Amino acid sequence: MAARKAKTKPNVSAEELITYYRDMLLIRRFEEKAGQLYGMGLIGGFCHLYIGQEAVVVGLEAAAKDGDKRVTSYRDHGHMLACGMDPNGVMAELTGREGGYSKGKGGSMHMFSKEKDFYGGHGIVAAQVPIGAGLAFADRYKGNDHVTFTYFGDGAANQGQVYEAYNMAELWMLPVIFVIENNQYAMGTSTKRSTKSISYWERGASYGIPGEEVDGMDVLAVKAAGQKAVDHCRAGKGPYILEIKTYRYRGHSMSDPAKYRTREEVQKMRDERDPIEAVRSILLTGKYASEDDLKSIDKEIKEVVNASAEFAKDSPEPALGELWTDIYA
Amino acid sequence: MPALSPTMEEGTLTKWLVKEGDTVTSGDIIAEIETDKATMEFESVDEGIIGKILIKEGTEAVKVNTVIAVIVEVGEKIDTVQSFSPIVENVPTVQSTKSSALNSKPAVHKISQSPDYPEGTPVQKKTVREALRDGMSEEMRRDESVFLMGEEVAEYQGAYKISQGMLDEFGDKRIIDTPITEHGFAGIGVGAAFGGLRPIVEFMTFNFAMQAMDHIINSAAKTLYMSGGQMGASMVFRGPNGAAARVGAQHSQDYAAWFMQVPGLKVVMPYSASDAKGLMKTAIRDDNPVIFLENEILYGQAFDVPEIDDFTIPFGKARIWREGSDVTIVSFGIGMKYAIEAADKLLEDGIKAEVLDLRTLRPMDTPAILQSVMKTNRCVTVEEGWPQGCVGNYISSVVMQEAFDYLDAPVINCTGKDVPMPYAANLEKHALITTEEVITAVKQVTYR
Structure with missing residues (x-):
């Protein structure tokens, strides 16, 4: 983990910082609530929380513009909230209700929003990587300047199809940003135990794809790297790789006892590198915002999240007839 | 030569x-x-x-x-x-050991009944190969979002010449050679479909599509459902399926039954050239992922193709190739060759077989099967795939559940043998379904 400290006086507006703070906090509180609802039996199956990794999606979304696309794995709640999808619809999908993004038929791992150009939510490790390259293929074919953010983890980074996609993406100069969210653990296997060369971004060199490592606990660093990658893609220079070093505080899924790492390791990361605390600190020390300002944001977020939980509980289960719809267009 | x-x-x-x-x-x-x-x-x-x-x-x-x-x-x-x-x-060449129907001039089959175009429509003899290309090319002229990708589809003009001339007409933006990475390019195809294009993904053979199975099933077939109807993959996966001629176990499998099992996929397996063309056009226009199972042996066979502008054939509609009253032979794809040959020979013995070509396996025209079985009271299915969990098994179950009282004999499934495809010419011939076996099955159900 690169231990780069966030600058205390970065070249960024108060408005921008507050937006990052709010967006990251929304993900954090939303995920905490999801964990709670899971514990209450309202959410079933697999549920992979994004807590700790918030700066990755919030930083990159700050570099995106309308029409850009994103696709990710099953740890997808943060991506959906960051691209502006409705927390109510996401939470109601988690509870398997009619008001969910997939009418309750997708669940935590399988959500989509055509409106927000969010293409899933994919449950098969690394399947989203060629799919993301394909979305970029479509944009290049149509001749627009949109880019696709294709997120995957350090575990997926060892899948063969990632490299098939790298090869074709560079061969066909596809405007795709391969975002490796390296949270250091593929489920319970640390990168050191699964991977010989753990500098994943360097693998792009074999295909002629440039890339870099980014401090994923620093939203400003992520945004800056994202902007660079986006500029590269929009200029028609083909794909770009961002390996974003991040950390998930919670287990792989809700059923993970997390015996593969120490409590101290997690606590140290929370204490020293928390991405939300980092922005909070900049806001306060730089006098961009007061404690009261932040308190009111916290309150506002809490209300949004509580409302989403209420919506998700109140929304009815899908009608039985839904079993038979949406199989064919 | x-x-x-x-x-x-x-x-x-x-x-x-x-x-x-x-x-x-x-x-x-x-x-x-x-x-x-x-x-x-x-x-x-x-x-x-x-x-x-x-x-x-x-x-x-x-x-x-x-x-x-x-x-x-x-x-x-x-x-x-x-x-x-x-x-x-x-x-005895490889080809002549496979089937007498494959020798010399492309065999031309007489169509006894055509539900697809009016009688008197001018027709032209075309091979299945030409029909497939014509179908794809017509749709590419019609819709800019259709493109073809796969191994050797462009500069090589198609490993089996299906895409011959298409690079010249449509250019390398739309006829795209891929590296030999089925898993990867199938996934890119699915992504392009999510992004609003209509990809045709060619597999050099469906045996290689096993590497891409995850994207076909998990990414393409299930997304419409998982997204609550928001987005799906309008695309065609196509290529030769089943045995060719002495290419061994890893290049000879018939995947009809595998794909047919998956909700979210449509599965097409044409026999004739007119079906190949009309169904290909329908497949490209369909808003769902379509598995289009071709056959290498059939590529060179010529059939009447109607000269109609924009000739399409709807999915889920079987075709009666020959009317008969004594037994219903249900088949599809290359199985039709055995079914028709058997029906010809059976007629010499006074057995009038009704031959039904399913053409699409999902949706399957089960009403047509039932209607015919209710008339003939006997049913034999013919396919090249393996016996356990075959297409015929499903047809048998439908016939039993829906027309049990009409049956005068158990349904017999004629299939390929339950073995990996051997290389030796004599063994391969034995491993495939044969016309003789179909005749024997028909005689068994007609108690002759």
């Missing part, structure tokens, strides 16, 4: 590059030969003098093993070969 591909039975001697009296050494290119797949240069394997050229250049449909020229040794009199005349050696 050399056999230059596994399925080649005849070829065109496009051009002689030597003339009588020329001296040639081993490795010299002496002629250009057009096979069912490509135009190939043909090398001399001997040294000597071209004594006599027996087949003129430009000659079409020269059967494999026909003597095309005689090379004499230096010093040997050319006179000695003057009396040599072209003969076809009676050697």
Whole structure:
């Protein structure tokens, strides 16, 4: 983990910082609530929380513009909230209700929003990587300047199809940003135990794809790297790789006892590198915002999240007839 | 005439590059030969003098093993070969062991009933290969969002010449050669479909699609459902399926039953050229992922194709190839060849078989099967795939549940044998379904 400290006086507006703070906090509180609802039996199956990794999606979304696309794995709640999808619809999908993004038929791992150009939510490790390259293929074919953010983890980074996609993406100069969210653990296997060369971004060199490592606990660093990658893609220079070093505080899924790492390791990361605390600190020390300002944001977020939980509980289960719809267009 | 591909039975001697009296050494290119797949240069394997050229250049449909020229040794009199005349050696070639119907001129089948176009419509003889290309090309002219990707589809003109000429017409933006990475390019195809295009993904054979199975099933077939109807993959996965000719276990599997099992996929398996064309056009326009199972043996077969602008055939509609009253033979794809041959021979014994070509396996026209079985009271299914969990098993269950009281005999499923495909010519022939086996099954259910 690169231990780069966030600058205390970065070249960024108060408005921008507050937006990052709010967006990251929304993900954090939303995920905490999801964990709670899971514990209450309202959410079933697999549920992979994004807590700790918030700066990755919030930083990159700050570099995106309308029409850009994103696709990710099953740890997808943060991506959906960051691209502006409705927390109510996401939470109601988690509870398997009619008001969910997939009418309750997708669940935590399988959500989509055509409106927000969010293409899933994919449950098969690394399947989203060629799919993301394909979305970029479509944009290049149509001749627009949109880019696709294709997120995957350090575990997926060892899948063969990632490299098939790298090869074709560079061969066909596809405007795709391969975002490796390296949270250091593929489920319970640390990168050191699964991977010989753990500098994943360097693998792009074999295909002629440039890339870099980014401090994923620093939203400003992520945004800056994202902007660079986006500029590269929009200029028609083909794909770009961002390996974003991040950390998930919670287990792989809700059923993970997390015996593969120490409590101290997690606590140290929370204490020293928390991405939300980092922005909070900049806001306060730089006098961009007061404690009261932040308190009111916290309150506002809490209300949004509580409302989403209420919506998700109140929304009815899908009608039985839904079993038979949406199989064919 | 050399056999230059596994399925080649005849070829065109496009051009002689030597003339009588020329001296040639081993490795010299002496002629250009057009096979069912490509135009190939043909090398001399001997040294000597071209004594006599027996087949003129430009000659079409020269059967494999026909003597095309005689090379004499230096010093040997050319006179000695003057009396040599072209003969076809009676050697059991790969192709002739597979089926008599595949020999010589492309077999032309008479269509007894056509639900697809009005009687009197002008038709043209086209091979399945040409029909597939015409179907794809017409749709590409019609819709800019349709493109073709796959191994060797562009510059090579198609591994089986299906996309011949398409690169010239549509350019490399729309006819795209891929690296040999089925998993990856199938995934890119799915992503492009999510992004609003209509990809046609060609697999050189569906055996290679096993590498891409995850994207076909998990990414393409399930997304519409998982997204609550928001987005799906409008695309076609196509390529040859099933046995070709002596290409062994890893290149000969029939995947009809596998794909047919998956909700979210549509599965097409045409037999005739007109079906290949009409169903291909429908497949490309369909908003769902369509598995289009072709057959290498059928590529070169010619059938009547109607000369109709924008000829399409709806999915889920079986075709009655021959009406009959004694037994219903249900088949699809290359299985139809055995079904039709069997029906012809059975007629000699006074058994009138009704032959039904399903054409699409999902959706399947089960009402047509039931209607026919209620008339004939007997049913035999014919397919090349393996017996356990085969398409015929499903048809049997439908017939039992829906028409049990009409059955005068158990339904028999004629299938390929329950073995990986062997290489040896005699074993392969035995591993495939045979016309004789269909005849035996029909006699069994008709108690003859």
